[in-house]
Amino acid sequence: MQKVLIIIAMLALSACSSKPEGIEPVQNFNLDKYLGTWYEIARLDHSFERGMSHVTATYTLRDDGKVSVLNKGFSEQDHQWFEAEGVAQFVSEPDVAHLKVSFFRPFYGAYVVFALDEKDYQYALVAGPNRDYLWLLARSPELSHAIRTDLVHQAKELGFDTSELIFVEHHGDVIASKE
Template sequence: MMRFVLVLLAGLFLAGCATSGDDSLAPKTANNVDLKRYQGKWYELARMPMYFQRNCAQSEAHYALKPDGDMGVLNRCLTPEWTWEEARGTATPQVPGKTDKLWVNFDNWFTRLLPGVVKGDYWVLYVSDDYQTAIVGNPNRRYLWLLSRKPQVNAETREELLSRARQQGYDTTRLIWRVSDERMAKTSK
Protein backbone atom coordinates (compact mmCIF):
# COMPACT_ATOMS: atom_id res chain seq x y z
CA MET A 1 0.00 0.00 0.00
CA MET A 2 2.75 2.45 0.96
CA ARG A 3 4.55 1.71 -2.30
CA PHE A 4 1.35 2.48 -4.28
CA VAL A 5 0.98 5.85 -2.55
CA LEU A 6 4.66 6.77 -2.97
CA VAL A 7 4.68 5.90 -6.65
CA LEU A 8 1.38 7.75 -7.16
CA LEU A 9 2.88 10.84 -5.54
CA ALA A 10 6.07 10.64 -7.54
CA GLY A 11 4.08 10.38 -10.78
CA LEU A 12 1.87 13.32 -9.92
CA PHE A 13 4.90 15.36 -8.85
CA LEU A 14 6.60 14.72 -12.17
CA ALA A 15 3.39 15.50 -14.03
CA GLY A 16 3.11 18.80 -12.20
CA CYS A 17 6.73 19.74 -12.86
CA ALA A 18 6.84 18.86 -16.53
CA THR A 19 4.59 21.54 -17.99
CA SER A 20 5.86 23.33 -21.06
CA GLY A 21 5.08 26.85 -19.89
CA ASP A 22 3.56 27.68 -23.29
CA ASP A 23 -0.22 27.68 -22.79
CA SER A 24 -0.84 27.79 -26.54
CA LEU A 25 0.53 24.24 -26.78
CA ALA A 26 -1.43 22.90 -23.80
CA PRO A 27 -4.65 20.96 -24.25
CA LYS A 28 -7.91 22.90 -23.94
CA THR A 29 -9.93 22.33 -20.80
CA ALA A 30 -13.67 22.05 -20.23
CA ASN A 31 -13.53 25.67 -19.04
CA ASN A 32 -16.28 25.50 -16.42
CA VAL A 33 -16.81 22.35 -14.37
CA ASP A 34 -19.71 22.20 -11.90
CA LEU A 35 -17.95 20.43 -9.03
CA LYS A 36 -21.30 19.63 -7.38
CA ARG A 37 -22.25 17.61 -10.45
CA TYR A 38 -18.72 16.27 -10.93
CA GLN A 39 -18.51 14.79 -7.43
CA GLY A 40 -19.34 11.13 -6.93
CA LYS A 41 -17.96 7.90 -8.31
CA TRP A 42 -16.15 7.67 -11.64
CA TYR A 43 -14.89 4.48 -13.28
CA GLU A 44 -11.67 4.60 -15.23
CA LEU A 45 -12.44 3.27 -18.71
CA ALA A 46 -8.88 3.74 -19.98
CA ARG A 47 -5.62 5.44 -19.05
CA MET A 48 -2.21 6.17 -20.46
CA PRO A 49 0.47 3.81 -19.11
CA MET A 50 2.00 5.04 -15.88
CA TYR A 51 4.20 3.43 -13.30
CA PHE A 52 1.97 4.11 -10.32
CA GLN A 53 -0.96 2.26 -11.89
CA ARG A 54 1.02 -0.60 -13.40
CA ASN A 55 -0.73 -3.22 -11.22
CA CYS A 56 -4.24 -1.81 -11.66
CA ALA A 57 -6.74 -3.92 -13.53
CA GLN A 58 -9.64 -1.67 -12.58
CA SER A 59 -9.58 1.80 -11.06
CA GLU A 60 -12.13 4.22 -9.79
CA ALA A 61 -12.15 7.69 -8.30
CA HIS A 62 -14.51 9.10 -5.71
CA TYR A 63 -14.81 12.88 -5.39
CA ALA A 64 -16.64 14.72 -2.61
CA LEU A 65 -17.07 18.49 -2.57
CA LYS A 66 -15.92 20.12 0.67
CA PRO A 67 -17.44 23.28 2.20
CA ASP A 68 -14.30 25.28 1.28
CA GLY A 69 -14.70 24.45 -2.44
CA ASP A 70 -11.94 21.82 -2.54
CA MET A 71 -12.69 18.20 -3.45
CA GLY A 72 -11.91 15.19 -1.32
CA VAL A 73 -10.34 12.46 -3.47
CA LEU A 74 -10.30 8.70 -2.99
CA ASN A 75 -8.58 6.74 -5.76
CA ARG A 76 -9.02 2.99 -5.62
CA CYS A 77 -7.19 0.41 -7.69
CA LEU A 78 -8.26 -3.22 -7.93
CA THR A 79 -5.29 -5.49 -8.60
CA PRO A 80 -5.50 -8.77 -10.55
CA GLU A 81 -5.33 -10.50 -7.12
CA TRP A 82 -8.66 -8.82 -6.23
CA THR A 83 -7.17 -6.52 -3.57
CA TRP A 84 -7.89 -2.80 -3.35
CA GLU A 85 -5.12 -0.25 -3.05
CA GLU A 86 -6.24 3.25 -2.05
CA ALA A 87 -4.89 6.78 -2.00
CA ARG A 88 -6.70 9.73 -0.39
CA GLY A 89 -6.14 13.37 -1.13
CA THR A 90 -7.53 16.78 -1.94
CA ALA A 91 -8.09 18.55 -5.25
CA THR A 92 -7.82 22.34 -5.15
CA PRO A 93 -8.52 24.78 -7.99
CA GLN A 94 -5.26 26.08 -9.47
CA VAL A 95 -6.91 29.47 -10.02
CA PRO A 96 -9.52 30.60 -7.48
CA GLY A 97 -12.98 30.47 -9.01
CA LYS A 98 -11.91 28.25 -11.95
CA THR A 99 -12.76 24.58 -11.65
CA ASP A 100 -11.28 23.03 -14.79
CA LYS A 101 -7.65 22.92 -13.60
CA LEU A 102 -6.98 21.40 -10.21
CA TRP A 103 -3.96 20.56 -8.08
CA VAL A 104 -4.17 17.14 -6.45
CA ASN A 105 -2.31 16.46 -3.21
CA PHE A 106 -2.45 13.03 -1.61
CA ASP A 107 -2.49 12.80 2.17
CA ASN A 108 0.37 10.72 3.56
CA TRP A 109 3.56 11.13 5.57
CA PHE A 110 5.54 12.30 2.52
CA THR A 111 3.22 15.18 1.66
CA ARG A 112 3.00 16.15 5.32
CA LEU A 113 6.81 16.27 5.40
CA LEU A 114 6.95 18.48 2.27
CA PRO A 115 3.59 20.30 2.14
CA GLY A 116 2.77 21.93 -1.19
CA VAL A 117 5.74 20.35 -2.98
CA VAL A 118 4.18 17.15 -4.30
CA LYS A 119 1.07 17.94 -6.30
CA GLY A 120 -0.19 16.92 -9.68
CA ASP A 121 -1.98 18.70 -12.49
CA TYR A 122 -5.54 17.42 -12.94
CA TRP A 123 -7.11 19.11 -15.94
CA VAL A 124 -10.71 18.33 -16.83
CA LEU A 125 -10.49 18.40 -20.61
CA TYR A 126 -14.08 17.37 -21.27
CA VAL A 127 -17.20 16.53 -19.33
CA SER A 128 -20.44 15.55 -21.03
CA ASP A 129 -23.50 17.74 -20.55
CA ASP A 130 -25.09 15.08 -18.34
CA TYR A 131 -21.86 14.55 -16.34
CA GLN A 132 -21.77 10.86 -17.28
CA THR A 133 -18.40 10.84 -19.08
CA ALA A 134 -15.24 12.89 -18.73
CA ILE A 135 -11.69 13.15 -20.02
CA VAL A 136 -8.91 14.18 -17.64
CA GLY A 137 -5.29 14.82 -18.52
CA ASN A 138 -2.35 17.04 -17.75
CA PRO A 139 -0.68 19.84 -19.73
CA ASN A 140 2.22 17.80 -21.10
CA ARG A 141 -0.08 15.01 -22.35
CA ARG A 142 1.82 12.38 -20.37
CA TYR A 143 -1.30 11.36 -18.44
CA LEU A 144 -4.84 10.75 -19.65
CA TRP A 145 -7.91 9.15 -18.13
CA LEU A 146 -11.22 8.39 -19.85
CA LEU A 147 -13.88 8.29 -17.14
CA SER A 148 -17.50 7.22 -16.90
CA ARG A 149 -20.18 6.88 -14.25
CA LYS A 150 -20.61 3.30 -15.48
CA PRO A 151 -17.90 0.61 -15.70
CA GLN A 152 -18.55 0.24 -19.43
CA VAL A 153 -19.87 2.44 -22.23
CA ASN A 154 -21.26 1.67 -25.67
CA ALA A 155 -19.09 1.79 -28.78
CA GLU A 156 -20.41 5.21 -29.86
CA THR A 157 -19.54 6.84 -26.53
CA ARG A 158 -16.15 5.14 -26.49
CA GLU A 159 -15.33 6.46 -29.97
CA GLU A 160 -16.51 9.97 -29.03
CA LEU A 161 -14.14 10.01 -26.02
CA LEU A 162 -11.26 8.68 -28.14
CA SER A 163 -11.92 11.27 -30.85
CA ARG A 164 -11.96 14.11 -28.31
CA ALA A 165 -8.69 12.88 -26.77
CA ARG A 166 -7.03 12.61 -30.20
CA GLN A 167 -8.19 16.15 -31.07
CA GLN A 168 -6.37 17.32 -27.92
CA GLY A 169 -3.14 15.71 -29.14
CA TYR A 170 -3.15 12.54 -27.03
CA ASP A 171 -1.85 9.27 -28.48
CA THR A 172 -4.87 7.04 -27.83
CA THR A 173 -3.12 3.97 -29.25
CA ARG A 174 -1.22 3.78 -25.94
CA LEU A 175 -4.35 3.56 -23.76
CA ILE A 176 -4.75 0.69 -21.31
CA TRP A 177 -8.39 -0.32 -21.05
CA ARG A 178 -10.26 -1.39 -17.93
CA VAL A 179 -10.29 -5.15 -17.41
CA SER A 180 -13.89 -6.38 -17.36
CA ASP A 181 -15.26 -8.11 -14.27
CA GLU A 182 -15.64 -11.32 -16.28
CA ARG A 183 -11.99 -11.24 -17.37
CA MET A 184 -10.91 -10.48 -13.79
CA ALA A 185 -12.85 -13.49 -12.54
CA LYS A 186 -11.24 -15.78 -15.11
CA THR A 187 -7.70 -14.61 -14.33
CA SER A 188 -8.14 -15.04 -10.58
CA LYS A 189 -9.04 -18.74 -10.84
Protein backbone atom coordinates (compact mmCIF):
# COMPACT_ATOMS: atom_id res chain seq x y z
CA MET A 1 0.00 0.00 0.00
CA GLN A 2 2.82 2.41 0.85
CA LYS A 3 4.38 1.93 -2.60
CA VAL A 4 1.06 2.85 -4.22
CA LEU A 5 0.93 6.00 -2.10
CA ILE A 6 4.51 6.85 -3.06
CA ILE A 7 3.65 6.58 -6.75
CA ILE A 8 0.51 8.69 -6.37
CA ALA A 9 2.40 11.31 -4.38
CA MET A 10 5.19 11.40 -6.94
CA LEU A 11 2.62 11.95 -9.67
CA ALA A 12 1.17 14.87 -7.76
CA LEU A 13 4.60 16.34 -7.01
CA SER A 14 5.84 15.83 -10.53
CA ALA A 15 3.04 17.87 -12.02
CA CYS A 16 5.22 20.96 -11.92
CA SER A 17 8.93 21.60 -12.31
CA SER A 18 8.76 25.37 -11.90
CA LYS A 19 10.29 26.99 -8.83
CA PRO A 20 8.20 28.67 -6.14
CA GLU A 21 7.70 32.40 -6.64
CA GLY A 22 10.41 34.36 -4.82
CA ILE A 23 12.71 31.37 -4.39
CA GLU A 24 15.95 31.76 -6.32
CA PRO A 25 18.18 28.78 -7.06
CA VAL A 26 21.85 28.88 -6.15
CA GLN A 27 23.99 30.34 -8.94
CA ASN A 28 27.48 29.04 -9.83
CA PHE A 29 26.27 25.58 -8.79
CA ASN A 30 28.81 22.77 -9.11
CA LEU A 31 27.08 19.43 -9.71
CA ASP A 32 30.26 17.43 -9.12
CA LYS A 33 30.49 18.83 -5.59
CA TYR A 34 26.78 18.12 -4.97
CA LEU A 35 26.91 14.46 -6.04
CA GLY A 36 27.02 11.79 -3.34
CA THR A 37 24.89 11.04 -0.31
CA TRP A 38 22.86 13.60 1.60
CA TYR A 39 21.01 12.99 4.88
CA GLU A 40 17.58 14.46 5.37
CA ILE A 41 17.81 16.55 8.54
CA ALA A 42 14.31 18.04 8.34
CA ARG A 43 11.36 18.18 5.95
CA LEU A 44 7.84 19.43 5.64
CA ASP A 45 5.41 16.55 5.87
CA HIS A 46 4.10 14.91 2.73
CA SER A 47 2.54 11.53 2.12
CA PHE A 48 5.42 9.87 0.29
CA GLU A 49 7.79 10.22 3.25
CA ARG A 50 5.31 10.17 6.11
CA GLY A 51 6.57 8.12 9.04
CA MET A 52 10.02 7.65 7.52
CA SER A 53 13.28 7.88 9.45
CA HIS A 54 16.89 7.43 8.36
CA VAL A 55 16.14 9.15 5.04
CA THR A 56 18.98 9.68 2.57
CA ALA A 57 19.29 10.77 -1.02
CA THR A 58 22.21 9.68 -3.17
CA TYR A 59 22.99 11.47 -6.43
CA THR A 60 25.28 9.98 -9.09
CA LEU A 61 26.14 11.22 -12.57
CA ARG A 62 24.90 9.10 -15.46
CA ASP A 63 26.69 8.62 -18.78
CA ASP A 64 24.05 10.77 -20.52
CA GLY A 65 24.74 13.74 -18.22
CA LYS A 66 21.57 13.30 -16.17
CA VAL A 67 21.65 12.49 -12.48
CA SER A 68 20.50 9.22 -10.91
CA VAL A 69 18.59 9.75 -7.68
CA LEU A 70 18.23 7.05 -5.05
CA ASN A 71 16.10 7.93 -2.04
CA LYS A 72 16.04 5.54 0.92
CA GLY A 73 14.08 5.63 4.14
CA PHE A 74 12.92 3.39 6.94
CA SER A 75 9.15 3.16 7.48
CA GLU A 76 8.51 3.16 11.20
CA GLN A 77 4.98 1.87 10.58
CA ASP A 78 5.94 -1.01 8.28
CA HIS A 79 9.31 -1.69 9.94
CA GLN A 80 11.05 -1.96 6.59
CA TRP A 81 13.23 -0.01 4.19
CA PHE A 82 11.84 1.65 1.08
CA GLU A 83 13.73 2.93 -1.93
CA ALA A 84 12.71 5.18 -4.80
CA GLU A 85 14.87 5.53 -7.90
CA GLY A 86 14.60 8.52 -10.15
CA VAL A 87 16.41 10.75 -12.59
CA ALA A 88 17.12 14.49 -12.49
CA GLN A 89 18.22 17.02 -15.05
CA PHE A 90 18.78 20.75 -15.11
CA VAL A 91 15.86 22.95 -16.06
CA SER A 92 18.12 25.51 -17.72
CA GLU A 93 21.87 25.92 -17.21
CA PRO A 94 24.07 23.40 -15.33
CA ASP A 95 25.41 26.14 -13.03
CA VAL A 96 21.91 27.06 -11.79
CA ALA A 97 20.65 24.75 -9.03
CA HIS A 98 17.16 24.30 -10.48
CA LEU A 99 16.56 20.73 -11.55
CA LYS A 100 13.56 18.64 -12.38
CA VAL A 101 13.30 15.16 -10.88
CA SER A 102 11.21 12.22 -11.99
CA PHE A 103 10.47 9.05 -10.08
CA PHE A 104 7.70 8.15 -12.49
CA ARG A 105 8.48 9.28 -16.03
CA PRO A 106 7.42 11.30 -17.91
CA PHE A 107 6.28 13.39 -14.94
CA TYR A 108 8.79 15.74 -13.31
CA GLY A 109 8.82 17.80 -10.13
CA ALA A 110 10.91 20.80 -9.18
CA TYR A 111 14.11 20.41 -7.18
CA VAL A 112 15.43 23.87 -6.29
CA VAL A 113 18.56 24.23 -4.16
CA PHE A 114 18.14 27.74 -2.76
CA ALA A 115 20.64 27.75 0.11
CA LEU A 116 23.95 25.91 0.08
CA ASP A 117 27.23 25.76 1.93
CA GLU A 118 29.01 27.09 -1.12
CA LYS A 119 32.53 26.26 0.05
CA ASP A 120 32.23 22.57 0.94
CA TYR A 121 28.63 21.66 0.02
CA GLN A 122 27.97 20.28 3.51
CA TYR A 123 24.34 21.46 3.88
CA ALA A 124 21.52 22.66 1.66
CA LEU A 125 17.92 23.85 1.61
CA VAL A 126 15.81 22.42 -1.20
CA ALA A 127 12.31 23.41 -2.32
CA GLY A 128 9.85 21.62 -4.53
CA PRO A 129 7.38 23.34 -6.86
CA ASN A 130 5.81 25.35 -4.03
CA ARG A 131 6.29 26.17 -0.34
CA ASP A 132 4.63 22.92 0.74
CA TYR A 133 7.87 21.09 -0.04
CA LEU A 134 11.06 21.83 1.89
CA TRP A 135 14.06 19.71 2.76
CA LEU A 136 17.06 20.55 4.91
CA LEU A 137 19.90 18.24 3.84
CA ALA A 138 23.41 17.62 5.17
CA ARG A 139 26.36 15.41 4.37
CA SER A 140 26.19 13.78 7.79
CA PRO A 141 23.23 12.67 9.89
CA GLU A 142 23.81 15.52 12.32
CA LEU A 143 24.08 19.23 11.72
CA SER A 144 25.26 21.77 14.28
CA HIS A 145 22.50 23.56 16.14
CA ALA A 146 23.75 26.95 14.93
CA ILE A 147 23.70 25.99 11.24
CA ARG A 148 20.36 24.22 11.56
CA THR A 149 18.85 27.25 13.29
CA ASP A 150 20.20 29.60 10.62
CA LEU A 151 18.82 27.46 7.78
CA VAL A 152 15.40 27.15 9.40
CA HIS A 153 15.37 30.93 9.88
CA GLN A 154 16.24 31.45 6.19
CA ALA A 155 13.40 29.17 5.13
CA LYS A 156 10.94 30.94 7.44
CA GLU A 157 11.96 34.34 6.04
CA LEU A 158 11.15 33.01 2.55
CA GLY A 159 7.64 31.99 3.58
CA PHE A 160 7.97 28.31 4.45
CA ASP A 161 5.95 27.14 7.47
CA THR A 162 8.94 26.01 9.51
CA SER A 163 6.75 25.36 12.56
CA GLU A 164 5.65 22.22 10.69
CA LEU A 165 9.16 20.86 10.08
CA ILE A 166 9.77 17.22 10.94
CA PHE A 167 13.29 16.54 12.21
CA VAL A 168 14.38 13.16 10.91
CA GLU A 169 15.74 10.42 13.17
CA HIS A 170 19.03 8.87 12.03
CA HIS A 171 20.02 6.83 15.08
CA GLY A 172 19.00 3.43 16.31
CA ASP A 173 19.23 -0.24 15.52
CA VAL A 174 17.55 -0.07 12.11
CA ILE A 175 20.73 1.30 10.52
CA ALA A 176 22.37 -2.12 10.88
CA SER A 177 19.63 -3.70 8.77
CA LYS A 178 19.88 -1.05 6.03
CA GLU A 179 22.19 -2.91 3.67
